[in-house]
Amino acid sequence: MKVLMTGVAAAALAGAGLTFLPHFQMLGGAAAEAANEPASDRALAEPPDGGEVAIAASEPVDLSATPLTVSLDGETVPHPVWHHLVMPGETIALASNLPLSIEMNGEMLAQDADMADWTAPDTPGTHRLVMTDAAGRTVEVSVFVLAPLGEEEILEGYRIGTYPADAPEGLIRLTEADMDAPVSPNFTIGQFICKQQPGHWPKFLLVSPTMLTRLEALLASMQAEGLTEASSFFVMSGYRTPFYNTAIGSARFSRHMYGDAADIYPDVVGGDGVMDDLDGDGRITRADAEYLYDYAESLYTADPAMPEGGIGAYSANAVHGPFVHIDGRGHAARWGRNG
Numbered sequence: 105m106k107v108l109m110t111g112v113a114a115a116a117l118a119g120a121g122l123t124f125l126p127h128f129q130m131l132g133g134a135a136a137e138a139a140n141e142p143a144s145d146r147a148l149a150e151p152p153d154g155g156e157v158a159i160a161a162s163e164p165v166d167l168s169a170t171p172l173t174v175s176l177d178g179e180t181v182p183h184p185v186w187h188h189l190v191m192p193g194e195t196i197a198l199a200s201n202l203p204l205s206i207e208m209n210g211e212m213l214a215q216d217a218d219m220a221d222w223t224a225p226d227t228p229g230t231h232r233l234v235m236t237d238a239a240g241r242t243v244e245v246s247v248f249v250l251a252p253l254g255e256e257e258i259l260e261g262y263r264i265g266t267y268p269a270d271a272p273e274g275l276i277r278l279t280e281a282d283m284d285a286p287v288s289p290n291f292t293i294g295q296f297i298c299k300q301q302p303g304h305w306p307k308f309l310l311v312s313p314t315m316l317t318r319l320e321a322l323l324a325s326m327q328a329e330g331l332t333e334a335s336s337f338f339v340m341s342g343y344r345t346p347f348y349n350t351a352i353g354s355a356r357f358s359r360h361m362y363g364d365a366a367d368i369y370p371d372v373v374g375g376d377g378v379m380d381d382l383d384g385d386g387r388i389t390r391a392d393a394e395y396l397y398d399y400a401e402s403l404y405t406a407d408p409a410m411p412e413g414g415i416g417a418y419s420a421n422a423v424h425g426p427f428v429h430i431d432g433r434g435h436a437a438r439w440g441r442n443g
């Protein structure tokens with residue numbers, strides 16, 4: 105493991121965005137809300153009659169009023185709990201707008217640092233990166249060092265099959281002990297494993313940041329509006345190996361094979377394995393899936409920053425109840441919504 109430290113370099117944050125992350129801002133409470141006020145607008149406003157702009161005397165800097173922003177390999181970490189994928193031996197570049205203490209697997213990697221590198225070991229596995237700023241705010245990232253896929257159709261006895269296109273470079277190698285590793289604030293990696301070979305370990309899978317961004321936004325909005333008390337969605341189907349995807353007769357290029365799709369529903373009432381009665385008619389039917397579909401559709405459409413993807417509504421059949429498919433394929437796709 106190589107650790108490389110550099111000094112303060114705010115320039116590295118260019119483009120990372122200091123005003124983008126509502127979840128980080130929420131962590132700071134009232135102080136962070138105050139930070140959202142465009143106080144600097146006054147100073148930047150066009151002065152009357154071309155006169156000079158009066159700038160208020162500086163006050164003591166309260167770091168907790170500054171939203172904490174962290175990027176990994178140039179990608180802004182969008183939530184205080186997130187994940188990152190890396191190939192064996194590759195180096196992750198970490199940058200922050202504030203000095204952090206940085207721990208990997210409980211060992212101090214750097215202190216008072218706003219930049220650090222971490223080189224992944226040569227063996228696949230799950231690592232826990234925790235960054236803490238001076239105000240005590242944390243960003244926690246599950247770092248998955250991937251198992252290279254190559255031409256293999258079976259990895260350690262787990263059937264992968266053959267990707268019809270865009271085969272990933274590697275897959276997350278998940279042991280039973282790492283099932284609870286978080287991938288976002290309200291989802292763990294174990295929720296997305298493929299249903300094949302239930303007793304077999306390790307398992308192999310992928311998750312995508314766009315899919316998780318869409319799931320978290322949907323859950324947060326439904327919670328905020330009191331539409332669900334669920335702390336997470338039930339993921340009926342997350343990642344599928346190409347082998348499993350073919351076996352169940354799913355679409356040839358299904359986004360599930362890339363960890364970029366999840367068939368989900370909120371299930372609080374009864375924890376009975378079927379979605380909750382979202383439309384309140386006392387029954388669990390296709391109308392509840394369509395309610396969730398419509399809700400997701402209007403939520404995603406209203407947010408231009410939301411990554412594009414698919415939404416599909418599904419009826420109950422003999423083996424499952426109604427559900428909604430959400431993916432992050434990069435362009436809008438809609439199906440299953442009748443009338």
Ligand SMILES: [Ca+2]
Binds near residue numbers: 383384387388389
């Ligand atoms: Ca209903």
